[in-house]
Structure formats: structure tokens, C-alpha cells
Amino acid sequence: MAKEKVAICPGSYDPVTNGHVDIITRASRVFDKVVVAVVNNPVRKEKTLFTAEERKAFIEDATAELGNVGVEVMSNLLVEFAKEHGASAVIKGLRAISDFEYEFEMNQLNRKLAPEIESMYIFASANYSFLSSTGVKEIATFGGDISDLVPGPVAKALAERLAR
Ligand code: ADP
Numbered sequence: 608m609a610k611e612k613v614a615i616c617p618g619s620y621d622p623v624t625n626g627h628v629d630i631i632t633r634a635s636r637v638f639d640k641v642v643v644a645v646v647n648n649p650v651r652k653e654k655t656l657f658t659a660e661e662r663k664a665f666i667e668d669a670t671a672e673l674g675n676v677g678v679e680v681m682s683n684l685l686v687e688f689a690k691e692h693g694a695s696a697v698i699k700g701l702r703a704i705s706d707f708e709y710e711f712e713m714n715q716l717n718r719k720l721a722p723e724i725e726s727m728y729i730f731a732s733a734n735y736s737f738l739s740s741t742g743v744k745e746i747a748t749f750g751g752d753i754s755d756l757v758p759g760p761v762a763k764a765l766a767e768r769l770a771r
Contacts, residue, residue: 611693613640613694615644615685615698616630616644616698617681619662620646620666621649621657622661622743622761623757624738624756624757625738626702626732629700629731629732630731631673634698635675638675640677641673641675641677641698642676643678645659645663645679663680668760669760685717686717695725696725698726701730701731710728713726747762
């Protein structure tokens with residue numbers, strides 16, 4: 608039997624949005640197994656609003672119906688995490704323009720570290736192309752409606768934590 612094809616979907620997911628869930632769902636249709644890697648202490652972000660365990664639980668809840676998706680907190684280097692999980696690919700979502708430059712750089716760094724792991728990109732669906740965790744937090748801070756943008760439990764948690 609052919610070896611199981613595993614992909615990693617890394618991110619800070621602070622918190623998970625419908626845009627993330629869309630990418631994870633689409634990746635899960637192409638790969639045998641998807642491991643969502645929740646970055647414990649993101650380097651490029653300020654302190655996270657939710658703890659790694661909270662962020663993990665939101666994703667588990669939002670992907671519960673997908674039989675081949677697991678969620679784990681990642682505290683080491685992405686390529687090491689990918690090797691530990693027998694993954695052959697890292698999947699990233701690409702939004703309108705903004706993600707390209709950063710991803711282009713990360714792609715080359717990761718290939719230098721581990722040429723056997725392929726980074727692959729899924730374009731954001733049109734309705735999520737301008738959706739980011741940061742944007743959602745900003746809207747929630749001022750009491751705006753985010754119910755179309757994030758899973759229900761996330762909207763509730765944001766309202767509790769951020770509403771002024
Ligand atoms: P953010 O930039 O929103 O904080 P993360 O760092 O958690 O997101 O990103 C995890 C992955 O999901 C990255 O590959 C990112 O490009 C992708 N992503 C984030 N938001 C979306 C979206 N709305 N549509 C498609 N991909 C997205």
C-alpha cells in the first residue's frame with residue numbers, strides 16, 4: 608500500500624477564522640491526513656490573545672467533522688515538526704497580495720533547511736481574501752459583528768474577552 612500522505616497547516620490561529628477553516632478543509636480533501644500546527648510563541652506577532660491550548664481547542668471544534676484532521680501545539684522548528692509527523696508537505700493559505708512576500712522568503716528558508724518537504728499554497732476563497740485574525744480582533748474590540756467571519760464559539764469568546 609502507498610505511504611499515507613501527510614500535510615502540515617501551520618499558523619498562529621489567534622483565533623482561527625473561517626478563512627483558516629476553508630484552507631484546512633480544502634487541504635484535507637487532497638491529503639490523507641492534515642496536522643494543524645498551532646505555533647506556541649509566534650515570533651512575528653505580539654503576545655497572543657488566546658493561549659495555545661485555547662487556540663487548539665477552537666480549531667478542534669471547528670474541524671471536528673473532518674475525519675482526517677488533527678491539531679497540535681508546535682513548539683519547535685516547522686521542518687522538524689513536519690519530519691516528526693512524517694509529513695511530505697506544508698500547506699499555506701495565500702490572501703490578496705499581502706502574504707506573498709513573507710511566504711516567498713519562508714519558502715526558500717524552509718527548502719534550505721529541509722529540501723524533501725514541499726511547501727504548497729492554496730489561494731484564499733474570494734470571500735475570505737481580506738480576512739485576518741488581526742482584523743477580526745479589531746472589529747470585535749469595537750463590538751462589530753464577526754459572526755460570518757469566525758466559528759460560533761470563537762465569536763462568543765472574542766465578545767467576552769474584547770468587548771469594551
Ligand atoms: P493570520 O495572518 O490571520 O494571523 P496565521 O498566522 O494564523 O494567520 O496563518 C496561518 C495560515 O493561514 C497562513 O498560511 C495564512 O496565510 C493563512 N490564512 C490566514 N487567513 C487566511 C484567509 N482568510 N484565507 C486563506 N488563508 C489564510
